Amino acid sequence: MKNISPITKEYLENGYSKTCPIIDMHTHFGPFYRHHMPAANINKMIEILKKCGVKRIVSVPHQSFSDAVYGNSIMQEVIDSYPEYFLGYWCINPNYQDIIKRDLSNFDKFRGFVGFKFIPDYHTYPLTGLKYKPVLEFANEHKLLILVHTWGGSSFNSPQMVLEIAKEYPDVRFIMGHSGYGDWELSVSIARDLPNVYLELTAVYVAHDFSMLPGGSGTPVQLLSCLSVNGIIEYMVGIASSKKIVFGTDLPWYSPHFAAGAILFARIGDEQKHDILHRNAEELLENFLKEDK
Amino acid sequence: MKLKIRFIDCNCSFGVPGIPFFRIAKNAAELVEELDFCGIDKCLVHHASMRFDSPIIGNNRVIEEIKEYRSRLLPTWAILPSQTGEQPEAKIFIKKMIKNDIKILWSFPNEHRYNLDENTFGDLLQLLTKRHIPLFVKDNLLSIGKLLASFPKLIVIAVNQGPHNVDRYLFPLIEKYPNLYIETSSYIGADAIENFCAKYGPNKLLFGTGFPNNCSGGSILQLIQANISHSYKEAIAHGNIERLLKEVKL
Structure with missing residues (x-):
């Protein structure tokens, strides 16, 4: 093998790296109605985190997708039970404004939540719609993170929509879940041009052909540019720089080793791998990782 | 650095595609x-033009363009219906395969707009079954289930199954059809390989990267670090496809 990266060698030999751990900025847990996920329970997930050298994950339970009140309460329980592994995003369902109002007024009481998760494709409500406005204003005022599910060509969460709101709320740090999959040129240019927007790699390292999924996908659109992604990490690093990319897996959807392998075999330097696998996340989560230091 | 496992990639291609x-x-x-x-x-290799141009072109190009590398690259061909005259009838097609030492075929039903069924490919699929020639199929498991209902002994390798987990479709087919295999390039769920092996053992999984559509390194690290025995990893990485290739009766 001609890949001579010392970090890659460590992962191949041990499954993890002592010097280059992983922080996963995009995970879930719990069963999900659309798919069987053999690693969806907490104990199995923690076993996988240990094996892969993942030192912290930021999560949203699948249950939040439908019933955010129930799901967010589970997230709080898991953070309280496993604070050494779990941080959380408070999931926002824009279709329930009364709940949002109540949750924002109580947000300072929640423990271990780094910000919010928006999944507009799943809630079929546009990211730029008025119902997200109170949350965006709150996050801007408190300088919080927002992980947004994004997908190229979507009517609900396209990269273009991220561009619009990221300019309007400069103190929110937006993490573009799936990096606006397929609409690569625009997504990467947004991350390059706006200091408060980051690319997140969940699903980016594998081609998406929705014709292979008999029941379709939760994301409604597939661009032809979804069919070939090898080299995308090098492209992102080249345009937006490794400082604007964070690691994610959708765990338990995707194997952390598969995701890490795509980065470890990308034609980029080890310093850039450090940025993507943990350093950028450490900066974004600085206030929440203080105890680790 | 030498890897602990020898890999044969069952799903990769070269050549210039039309897609971005x-x-x-x-x-x-x-x-x-x-x-x-x-x-x-x-690796078992196909030419991008077999998928994105035409098998008529690509099947010839793959043979011509890998001549210098036959010890590393094993050529494959793609099929089309013979009724349109684009490909010869089954017996003649098999003779051409023998002449060019082609032991693996691909089918791209969606891209090439045909039904992979008895009506369209009956003669060919019977011959493939008889000669133990594996057919790599890039289609979803609903279509593959219908194909296997008509040809239950056909050796079918379902490629690119994912990246979303497809076990609810897959496991009933695996339990019913002994010659159904899964290529792993998109079978990338957390614990997916481990869970599959715990239920069915390693012999139905074939290592693939999906290069250049996928990043090769993902499949490599996933298998090397899978929580299964070394012998299971060897079977998936190269043993299963070597066995299938040996059993082909050209």
Whole structure:
């Protein structure tokens, strides 16, 4: 093998790296109605985190997708039970404004939540719609993170929509879940041009052909540019720089080793791998990782 | 560095596709460079033009363009219906395969707009079954289930199954059809390989990267670090496809 990266060698030999751990900025847990996920329970997930050298994950339970009140309460329980592994995003369902109002007024009481998760494709409500406005204003005022599910060509969460709101709320740090999959040129240019927007790699390292999924996908659109992604990490690093990319897996959807392998075999330097696998996340989560230091 | 496991990649290609891409292997030499970078010993290769141009063109190009690399690159062909005259009838097609030492076929029913069924390919599929010739199929498991209902002994390798988990479709088919295999390039769920092996053992999984559509390194690290025995990893990485290739009766 001609890949001579010392970090890659460590992962191949041990499954993890002592010097280059992983922080996963995009995970879930719990069963999900659309798919069987053999690693969806907490104990199995923690076993996988240990094996892969993942030192912290930021999560949203699948249950939040439908019933955010129930799901967010589970997230709080898991953070309280496993604070050494779990941080959380408070999931926002824009279709329930009364709940949002109540949750924002109580947000300072929640423990271990780094910000919010928006999944507009799943809630079929546009990211730029008025119902997200109170949350965006709150996050801007408190300088919080927002992980947004994004997908190229979507009517609900396209990269273009991220561009619009990221300019309007400069103190929110937006993490573009799936990096606006397929609409690569625009997504990467947004991350390059706006200091408060980051690319997140969940699903980016594998081609998406929705014709292979008999029941379709939760994301409604597939661009032809979804069919070939090898080299995308090098492209992102080249345009937006490794400082604007964070690691994610959708765990338990995707194997952390598969995701890490795509980065470890990308034609980029080890310093850039450090940025993507943990350093950028450490900066974004600085206030929440203080105890680790 | 030498990897602990010898890899044969069952799903990779070279050549220039029409779709957008970032980094591909434009020719066989670049594909071999990719294999060397990743530590992959050999691969079953198809030409991008077999999928995105036409098998009429691509089946010839793959033979011509890998001549220098036959020890590393094993050529495959793609099928089309014979009724349109684009490909010869089954017996003649098999003779051409023998002449060119082709032991693996691909089917791209969606891209090439045909039904992979008895009506369209009955004669060919009977011959493939009789001669133990594996057919790599890029289609979803609903279609593959229908195919296997008509040809239950056909050796079918379902490729690119994912990346979303498809076990609810897959496991009933695996339990019913002994010659159904899964290529792993998109079977990337957390614990998916481990869970599959715990239920069915390793013999139905074939290692693939999906290069250049996928990043090769993902499949490599996933299998090397899978929580299964070394012998299971060896079976998936190369043993199963070597067995299938040996059993082909050209």
